[in-house]
Amino acid sequence: MARRAVMSLLPQWSSRVFSVEQDGTSPCYFAVGRGAPPRESAPPRLFASVPPGCGRCYSLLVCAADRIRGARYHAELRDKLTGALPPECRVSPMSSFLTNASDSLVKGYFLNDHTESPVASERLLRDLTRRDPVLVCSYSRRADGQVWTQHLWSNSEGEAMETPQEEYYVADCDGPGQHPSTLGIINSDVFYSFEEACEVMRQCGDIIPEAKSVMELLPSRVEARSRPDFPVIVIEGLDATGKTTLTESLKDTLGATLLRSPPQCLSPLRSLFDREPPLIRRAFYALGNYITMEKVHQEAMKTPVIIDRFWHSTAAYAIATAVSGPVSNLPAQGSEVYRWPSDLFQPSLVVVLTLDPEERKRRLRGRGLEKTEEEQELDHNQLFRLKVEEAYRRISGPACATVDASPSADQVLRQVQLLIRGKCHL
Known part of the structure; x- marks a missing residue:
């Protein structure tokens, strides 16, 4: 299922926009394309701090078909990365999306590895691609020093996503008219109907036993009065x-x-659901209103x-x-x-x-x-x-x-x- 979720992103890969959030400021945006970059394309600002001849960058996008498990995995992934990577590796939130397409937002993390050798980082990332619902890309500088390229890594079944000849160049791009997170707010961060919030809690039943206790407290249905x-x-x-x-x-x-x-x-369940990722936590509080x-x-x-x-x-x-x-x-x-x-x-x-x-x-x-x-x-x-x-x-x-x-x-x-x-x- 994870492989299908990964593969579903690829047909429009060159149309996607990528955003990386650093230091709590507005995101840095970049796009990718095949072949030689246009003459007028600017080198990506995101990679400006990477010293020549030292350091590499990576992105990880969580591609779980099950959004409940995907939300929990995304929340756990940062701890996994910061706990296992060398201290010289900087981890930043990132996302990928199709402009103005509300169901297209995919979240993940961007790694800026300033170590002299990326062996430790790449060992961990290759392990993730084998067993976790994550799409990993690496970024490297071409010989001219100005152009950066993106390479998609192998998926969990060991088949190459793209051949080296089909690498993508990376270029700065303008951000969308709205912050990318707004593409994923509706019925993920904020719920607008009883049924949408109830469905999230229902899907949590197999992995969070307390979700069943919440379901027992809900009205059988919500109707206009x-x-x-x-x-x-x-x-x-x-x-x-x-x-x-x-x-x-x-x-x-x-x-x-x-x-x-x-x-x-x-009240007895609040502390537990406060520790869950936003999708589950927000559904819990939405149902409290009903x-x-x-x-x-x-x-x-x-x-x-x-x-x-x-x-x-x-x-x-x-x-x-x-x-x-x-x-x-x-x-x-x-x-x-x-x-x-x-x-x-x-x-x-x-x-x-x-x-x-x-x-x-x-x-x-x-x-x-x-x-x-x-x-x-x-x-x-x-x-x-x-x-x-x-x-x-x-x-x-x-x-x-x-x-x-x-x-x-x-x-x-x-x-x-x-x-x-x-x-x-x-």
Whole structure:
């Protein structure tokens, strides 16, 4: 199956674009072609740091036919590479894709080997091609010193992918109109239907026993329902912005039911699924929203409902994690990645609490709670925080109302109450 997945890439190989992310900046892009490179083609910037006569480069693309196993293998591959390769080998995330083709994204890693001899690296890579779902390419400099070439390695059955006479030249190319990761966000990083997320969890059953426990908690099906009698208000925001204090106060002042997403029934499983790759982790959190939605429909026929986080958080964190580099790399306002799932109940009002980052850090230190990997990222990576906040703002259906959470808890409560009266007439 891995061999078929590898072979499926080859017919359009010269049409594919390759991207490599180094130092958290925007990706470097290159393309490949047969024969002599065009006179106007620029030498690839990606290879500029490789000293003449020393060092080689390699790429590995994960080509598993089973996307669940492929996602787990991709997550494990970096540890395998960094643990086995010499310290002089630099490992960077990379991908390959067809421009504007949403199902074409293939992820992997790029190796820049600055050792005097590539023997150790090539031994490991040849071992990978024999038993793992990975396509390996090597890159070398031609005698003129300006042109780099790409060679596809043998597959797991030992048959040559390409003969040496059919080597590819490598050249810089312009990037696509959008960051390449956006080609793989829909129903991989962000889920837009119950069935799509449910199918991922169902496929995990054979390799993650706890996935069956999640399936047992799900509604048998999700269907459109009439709007409840009482409003549903979602409070969003990063950790330590005051969501818990606000939601508890709103529960008391409105006589509302307070719910949380992910729901309490998933809490024992969160730490396990937080260690899984994005595809599986995001499906888990998406399904938490649908479990919460079932409870919303029951409670909102009797009282107003307050939800501590909902789909906005699930989507904003996923988008900010998937898209590397600056905020400008995020999909543009109006992109389909910001659309609300058609089968998920839309709340009456969504409020996002914002807070100065230094004040938020101070509050976090005072709490002393164990933080998720994403919360740790928020702590030391201002860029990631900015992307999360911008993704919040761009999600539509419904859009968010932003409230400054730096004043006292009573002042924040009064400001949110005014929004609720204006929007929900409570």
